[in-house]
Amino acid sequence: MSSSKQHLIDLTVDTLERCSSFKHGTSCKTILYRLRKEHGLNIRQWKRIYALVMQTRKYASLLQETLNMLPETLRNSLYSSFRRWFLWLFLYDLLLGKNEIQSVMNQKEVLFSPENIALLRRCLESAQKRIPLTAQPCWQAENIYVYGRVNYVSSSLESVISNLEQSGYRRKRAKRKRGMGSNEFWLDCVVSGLLVFPRHSKIAQHSLVRHQRALVIQDKSSCFVAQGFDAPLGWTIVDACAAPGNKSMHLISRGIEQYGESFYQHPIRVIAIDRDKERFALMHRTIHEHGYDAFIETRNVDFLKWSCDDCQGIILDPSCSGSGLLNRNWTDDLEENLQEKESQRTRLKHLSNFQKKMLRHALCDFANCCRVTYSTCSIYKEENEMVVYEVLNQVQGLGWKLVDFLPQWPRRGWKDPLDSEQAAFCVRTDPKLDHTNGFFVACFERTLHERNIRQSYE
Incomplete structure (x- = not known):
């Protein structure tokens, strides 16, 4: 050698x-x-x-x-x-x-x-x-698909499908779990503008992804935030932990898909934040390459040390254990055994405390914010329902409450500590059943009248 x-x-x-x-x-x-x-x-x-x-x-x-x-x-x-x-x-x-x-x-x-x-x-x-299916790496989990989201800034669903069909791909009207060819795809029934490909597909090498940037590879569960956020025209939304920028871009793309030409008259705007310089540089470059510069402002700041009175919404996807990501499950468990520096419970406690701090900041320190989504790619209750429960109890005096998010999705949050209604408002995904990574989303809202409570509360 x-x-x-x-x-x-x-x-x-x-x-x-x-x-x-x-x-x-x-x-x-x-x-x-x-x-x-x-x-x-x-x-x-x-x-x-x-x-x-x-x-x-x-x-x-x-x-x-x-x-x-x-x-x-x-x-x-x-x-x-x-x-x-x-x-x-x-x-x-x-x-x-x-x-x-x-x-x-x-x-x-x-x-x-x-x-x-x-x-x-x-x-x-x-x-x-x-190895049980849910603990296997992605190459063993044959039911985990590859997802491509249409970039509505530069293309359309019809144009992407036409391009795919001209290059040899075939659209299937009904999905089959087995025997799918690598050049076949179908449309997802939950996330609009999302194309589904079998795991062994080579779509990531297609010119639509690599050169035209008309199709963005993004896991289905990660698309839930923008799909369910439904921001009105003219809103400013803060993406608090934005790198690599997929959720920020999807918010804009979803707005164009929803509102058509009206979007350009009163566009939704996103402030994408990340404190790590290298991740910020990657995010900034990605947003530029995909054509979102006019709608997304990037800032290399620490969300916990920053505030903005002009935003109406926040999406918060803070650092987490990543236990819902199939390609990380093995390593996370292994490192707990090898290093023996801290138990899983201690690590989850550190992460949970950080997540609660981030969520409290989002709910308490942005005067005109009236919608916040909290999401993680974790399967652990300590990072999901328990964070939501504890922070919700701390901020109820400010008018915040949980609302039903993506009500058409069948898999909901876990009870204890949440009550039945609160748990039913939250969203979960199961890699074994849902063909996507493990994910959790909760949505907080308050009305204009309730926002005024904050002034008297202070």
């Missing part, structure tokens, strides 16, 4: 180890974004490391389960011969990837003989069968 390739592998292993050293408020993606600047990597090198890191983390627990099935002697030999994350990186590449880095194992050929590789593959197959 050339020295440059060896250097990239070393950087990949170092990055995996840094990502596994969990620090509250620092994500793996943040570490990866910093990596390129620190080591002067070109875009091709950085993308290769990015892919290896994310894929190895995604399948780390599956690989751990595979190793646990090996004979004890072989398993102990592997652990004693390699750094933990180097071993998982190599096993990912050997068993699930492109087998590009095996040459670094020349000195360990006895451990990776054809017989042992065959044994590893058999153990991998057994490990896959033991």
Whole structure:
């Protein structure tokens, strides 16, 4: 192996180890974004490391389960011969990837003989069968689809469908759970302007996505916020934790879809906020590339230290455990076991306290705001219903109440601590049943009369 390739592998292993050293408020993606600047990597090198890191983390627990099935002697030999994350990186590449880095194992050929590789593959197959569907990575969850949202700033549903059909895609009037061809799609029945593709579709490589920006890849559950927000014309909406910008763009796109030409006379405007400089830069570039500059103002500020009296609505999707994202479930559970620095309960408590602080700020410190959505990609009650319950009790004197959000969606919030009516107002998704990531949304509203309560309350 050339020295440059060896250097990239070393950087990949170092990055995996840094990502596994969990620090509250620092994500793996943040570490990866910093990596390129620190080591002067070109875009091709950085993308290769990015892919290896994310894929190895995604399948780390599956690989751990595979190793646990090996004979004890072989398993102990592997652990004693390699750094933990180097071993998982190599096993990912050997068993699930492109087998590009095996040459670094020349000195360990006895451990990776054809017989042992065959044994590893058999153990991998057994490990896959033991994993329940909702705990499997995305490549095992065949019922999780790929979603493409029409960008109404630059295109229309009819134009996108026509373009797809001209390039060989076929629209299906009724979805089938199995046997879907990679070039087939159908329209979602809940989120308007959302096209659904089978998991193995190559739609992300299509020119509509990569060059024309007429179709935006966005998970269905993430589209619920803008779909149900229904902002009136002329409103200013703050996206409090906006990066990478999908919800901000969807709010505008949804407005154009709803109001047509009237939208341009009294447009909805969005102030998209993110405090992290690198995530902000990515968001700003994404919004520009998709043509939303005229409707979305980006600000690199900390939402907790900022306020605005001119906004009528806020969408809040704060940092969370990400436990609803299938491609993170394995790694999150694994890191809890490996690091033993803090229990899941302690981590959830930290996150929940932060989420409550953000939600209180949104409900208490924006004088003319009358609609706030709170959402997470978490499955845990501590980050969802409990946050809503505690904050709602604290701000009822300001006139806020929960309202029914996306009433046509069948899966609702959990009772305890919420009462039956409050729970029924909230939205949840189940990856196993809904073909999308796990998600939660609650919507708070107050009337103009109720907003005046705030002045006397103070």
